[in-house]
Amino acid sequence: MEITAGFDLVPKLSPSSEDQSSWNTFISQLRSRYTSPNPQNVEFKENYILFNMKHGVEQQQPACMIPYAGHKFLRFSCSDINLKNDGDFLFVLYTVCGIAKNVFGKRVRWWRDDLCEDGEGFYSWEEVWGSWRCYDELNEPDPPVQPQVPPPSLFEIQTIPFKGRGLVATAYIPTGTRILTESPLFTIPSPPIPSLEASISKTLKTLPEEKQTAYHSLHNNYPPDSPQTPVLSGIFKTNALPCGYNSTVAGIYPTICLINHSCIPNTHHNWNENLEQETIHAIRPIKVGEELTISYISESISQPRRRKLKECFGFDCQCQLCTSTPKQLESSDERRRQIMELDGSIMSDAGSIDSNPIDCLKDCKRLLALLKQEYDGSAVNFEGGVYYDAFRVCIRQGDQARAKVMVGRAYEMRVLCEGEDSESSRDLKRLRRNPTVHKMYGLSMGSKSEVGDVPEGLEREEFEKWLWRS
Numbered sequence: 499m500e501i502t503a504g505f506d507l508v509p510k511l512s513p514s515s516e517d518q519s520s521w522n523t524f525i526s527q528l529r530s531r532y533t534s535p536n537p538q539n540v541e542f543k544e545n546y547i548l549f550n551m552k553h554g555v556e557q558q559q560p561a562c563m564i565p566y567a568g569h570k571f572l573r574f575s576c577s578d579i580n581l582k583n584d585g586d587f588l589f590v591l592y593t594v595c596g597i598a599k600n601v602f603g604k605r606v607r608w609w610r611d612d613l614c615e616d617g618e619g620f621y622s623w624e625e626v627w628g629s630w631r632c633y634d635e636l637n638e639p640d641p642p643v644q645p646q647v648p649p650p651s652l653f654e655i656q657t658i659p660f661k662g663r664g665l666v667a668t669a670y671i672p673t674g675t676r677i678l679t680e681s682p683l684f685t686i687p688s689p690p691i692p693s694l695e696a697s698i699s700k701t702l703k704t705l706p707e708e709k710q711t712a713y714h715s716l717h718n719n720y721p722p723d724s725p726q727t728p729v730l731s732g733i734f735k736t737n738a739l740p741c742g743y744n745s746t747v748a749g750i751y752p753t754i755c756l757i758n759h760s761c762i763p764n765t766h767h768n769w770n771e772n773l774e775q776e777t778i779h780a781i782r783p784i785k786v787g788e789e790l791t792i793s794y795i796s797e798s799i800s801q802p803r804r805r806k807l808k809e810c811f812g813f814d815c816q817c818q819l820c821t822s823t824p825k826q827l828e829s830s831d832e833r834r835r836q837i838m839e840l841d842g843s844i845m846s847d848a849g850s851i852d853s854n855p856i857d858c859l860k861d862c863k864r865l866l867a868l869l870k871q872e873y874d875g876s877a878v879n880f881e882g883g884v885y886y887d888a889f890r891v892c893i894r895q896g897d898q899a900r901a902k903v904m905v906g907r908a909y910e911m912r913v914l915c916e917g918e919d920s921e922s923s924r925d926l927k928r929l930r931r932n933p934t935v936h937k938m939y940g941l942s943m944g945s946k947s948e949v950g951d952v953p954e955g956l957e958r959e960e961f962e963k964w965l966w967r968s
């Protein structure tokens with residue numbers, strides 16, 4: 499059996515002197531490891547180190563190179579490794595990867611194409627070939643380090659009636675725009691630990707003064723003399739956002755924590771593991787002067803939702819939905835009741851998707867229609883999840899054609915909410931490339947089709963009929 503394996507560096511290095519200095523450490527450790535005697539036949543060329551193993555077949559270039567300019571590097575890999583005969587190549591890959599891990603820690607992502615979990619690495623081969631090509635620009639000086647000019651801001655801080663400060667759009671923001679990325683001032687385990695106050699105090703002392711000031715400038719929704727919730731804990735509880743879905747760690751951000759809640763938000767917040775930053779994306783077009791909002795809680799009907807916001811966050815929600823007329827609120831509650839019911843039935847169907855795939859797909863279609871009505875076009879996050887459920891129904895049946903379309907839509911929606919560089923966008927992209935790598939592929943083969951069976955040239959309506967047919 500022949501495999502391709504290697505490692506990617508995520509995120510890639512910038513041309514900054516700090517990043518290049520870490521890269522120089524890596525290069526000098528490689529030099530010490532691979533100077534003569536040199537059993538692996540490693541050559542130190544003018545601009546890169548060449549490991550004479552195998553050659554990248556597709557682009558006719560040696561794949562196993564490490565450039566001296568760190569910002570050019572995306573991947574070190576070797577293709578067509580015969581597991582029986584090419585043990586030496588694999589050993590070199592492991593060794594170089596181990597040295598890289600010493601310097602760059604979890605930025606280094608090891609992968610093997612025969613193992614589904616880590617698939618074919620983080621970057622696409624097009625991106626990687628592009629990076630390899632620029633190793634050959636031998637005597638070209640490195641690009642000058644650009645001063646960090648922040649892009650023009652898409653928002654400003656304003657006072658919002660009944661909500662304190664908030665962020666307001668200063669330009670038209672199209673759907674999918676990455677409005678903001680921000681590193682946490684600090685992170686702390688969540689739910690809060692008993693010694694929260696002491697723990698925050700200790701953490702703050704390790705931070706530079708401007709970060710401490712930024713923390714103290716955040717809103718505290720608890721009375722400042724509250725014995726149960728002293729000031730530092732009050733600020734934390736008012737502002738902390740979990741670092742990822744179901745994460746036990748929460749972060750505090752100087753700007754993102756100024757974004758108010760809405761039960762129909764126009765942006766999506768996400769912890770991007772690769773950037774180690776929180777991102778904010780527009781999930782519908784946002785007009786100049788509109789407030790940017792996120793959702794602090796998972797969706798539900800008005801009464802429990804408002805109770806939860808009051809109990810957990812201490813405020814009476816003044817969002818567009820909560821301040822709408824009783825009639826509008828009632829209609830919204832009715833739709834949300836149906837949404838939760840359908841969602842629950844699809845989820846509980848997970849074990850029996852196989853026994854009732856037709857009903858499951860019908861539920862998905864109905865759920866998409868309800869989400870459109872309720873969220874006024876800003877439900878891409880939920881819709882993406884529904885398309886992913888529909889994908890699982892199809893791929894379980896061996897129906898690759900419909901599965902590919904479903905996962906393609908799930909991917910596009912995830913990119914709108916999180917960008918291409920989020921972990922789940924990458925996972926979905928991999929599934930879109932080859933739906934059969936999903937662990938549920940073909941568990942029943944009740945509706946087998948090939949990827950090439952996706953019909954071409956159909957009008958939108960006809961295509962949807964094909965996609966959702968029973």
Ligand SMILES: C[S@@+](CC[C@H](N)C(=O)[O-])C[C@H]1O[C@@H](n2cnc3c(N)ncnc32)[C@H](O)[C@@H]1O
Binds near residue numbers: 736813814
């Ligand atoms: C994370 S802070 C948001 C920024 C805050 N408005 C400020 O002035 O710094 C959360 C606090 O903002 C206010 N807030 C956020 N969303 C709100 C909403 N939908 N209705 C009323 N108040 C809200 C509440 O006081 C809440 O405790």
